[in-house]
Amino acid sequence: MTRQMTGAKMVVQALKDQGVDTVFGYPGGAVLPIYDEIFQQNDIKHVLVRHEQGAIHAAEGYARSTGKPGVALVTSGPGATNAVTGLTDALLDSIPIVVLTGQVPTFMIGSDAFQEADTVGITRPCTKHNWLVKETDYLPKVIHEAFHVATSGRPGPVLVDIPKDVQFATGTYTEKTKTKSHYQPQLKGDIDAITELAKAMEKAKRPIFYTGGGVINSGDAASQLLRELVDATGFPITSTLMGLGAYPASGEKWLGMLGMHGLYEANMAMHDCDLMINIGARFDDRITGLISEFSPKSKKAHIDIDASSINKVIHVDIPILGDVAHVLEDLLKVWKSRGRVTDKENLAKWWAKINEWKAVECLNYRNSDTVIKPQYALQRLEALTKGHDRYITTEVGQHQMWAAQYLGFEDPNRWMTSGGLGTMGYGFPASIGVQLAHPDALVINVAGEASWLMNMQELGTAVQYRLPVKQFILNNERLGMVRQWQQLLHGERYSQSWSEALPDFTKLAEAFGAKGILCKDPKDLDDAIMEMLDYDGPVLFDCLVEKHENCFPMIPSGKPHNEMLLGDASTEGAIQAGGAVLV
């Protein structure tokens, strides 16, 4: 059966066939035919954002919290260029999103037409793949292929650029099932390498699992298998920022997050281990610290679906190319069939050592009766929202690290944060995407006031769609992380790192029709948080916190894992001037 329809109708039909229920977007001249089709149907919900960057982050939030691809629709020119930050964010964090952009008509491409930009050229380095569709007949195939590419292998953002005449013209629709792709990344790992890893696990005296976002991207099965593997072996486990929730924070083998602001026990264990099993992480520079002294005594295994992640920065002894769930399934089978062996005696000693590091209680901080400490605010948020069906997004900075340290994640897909790109302004639109995917859940964006202001226009979106997203702003009237680095490395010269002329957030919320709550006294905090939770609608929670709190523990710049700074450590001279080269 062949079906004739316009390109614009094909777009909507292809999205339906792909199971899309929500599209985040913003109309404009070059996408009007598609918006006309959207108007004439009810299967796909279109969410009107207030800025295209918001559409992409919302799609990312939707994708990260569901495991399904997020979809955004924007116009040509500025619509497309405003999407660039979100695309890059999704690329670095491997988030599957499909972005459709309008383009000027094919016969005007290259003529510097109104709202023309070389969208595929601009977005080539910040997408996994992109297409400019010049024939209506190709359009459905390309959209189906786009979904396939976004979600297969290492997921990522893709973009389809659709000229306006292609949207108007009529062509033949191609069903999803009739589209075949040569792009088929390898899922199964090499069984010899997996057996080598199983043997290494049997002999390991000081093993550690170091897991990342790849576990979450691989799907629920991967998290289940990971839990089974950790519980069966009794090995300790730490995770990157992106991987939080794959293994439950309440699990007894959990060491907490590792890396620059990771926990002392996690980083010390990484440094001293003799077998490091990297599952779906990529030895990012926030993780490794000084490379030449990174875990010098360990044998390293690395499970990754992307061949270019393996041996990129750290040499690994056992590389395993494949999907995390597939590899873990085989690994468990092999390890079990070989007799479920671990070196229990040495493992007990290893845990004794780890427990000594845990006893340092690296997250301790000096609390106050008079001013709200940001750590305290997050501890109370954690305590009062535990047991809720809860999703957390964050912006970028100190608050993000504190949220990773003080909030516990029991399940995957519950934690949405901009890890690789570090995009301030990510969290608020992301929380909107999450709330749309999970209408009855409690969605909280832990924010700093400066980050939050970067996409504050989305308050209009939250109010319009009655999304009860809670904006939990730790307001220190500073760019806290910048200020911290300036204190530690730039001689306390606080160049441009304070937030002057801040709005009255309560009034701002009210101006948009949302609820504002101001809290500045630790004694009022619990009641204020309860008031936020009890309100059925978007809330802007302005939590005035200690202005000069630093985020610890911290691996200072240019130092290895075993030279962390703890909270009460003297910070003076901890980072030499050379550390200022870059963050």
Next chain:
Amino acid sequence: MSALRIKKGSTSHSAYNLRPNFSGEVERHALAVLVENEPGVLARVIGLFSGRGYNIESLTVAEVDHAGHLSRITIVTTGTPQVIAQIHAQLGRIVPVHDVQDLTAEGPAVERELALLKVAGTGDARIEALRLAEIFRANVVDSTLESFVFEITGPSDKIDAFAELMRPLGLVETARTGVAALSRGTE
């Protein structure tokens, strides 16, 4: 004196101290990349090299399978073994790339390049240029009373050598195709 006087490229005391400590000699490799012949595919390959700071010594591209819609890009690049492996892996994950072969690593390969050289001169220099061209099995493809255009094929170093000899004899202009390469043997 500024406390922040840091040598360019300094790796100590920076959280961006990511300089991998892989060692190894810089090697020259020829990579054959089979790609879907779609718009922008060459830009993706070149963008990868410029974006990630890899070297391109030469690059040739042409359609090799019209029905199959495939082009072959031959890239000659230099780097340590780790960098070469990264380039191989990075090329492999570009969606329209079907296959990447490291011809240098995967056994013996034939490499050929074609060049056109315009040499202008009269008298002894002109005669000498023609004599050398014969030795190098270069063909004359254009001639005037005061110039030749030579066509020469061979490995890149042969062309280098020929061009070097032509320089004092009145070399005016050179056009080179870059390397095309195939593995030796049946596969």
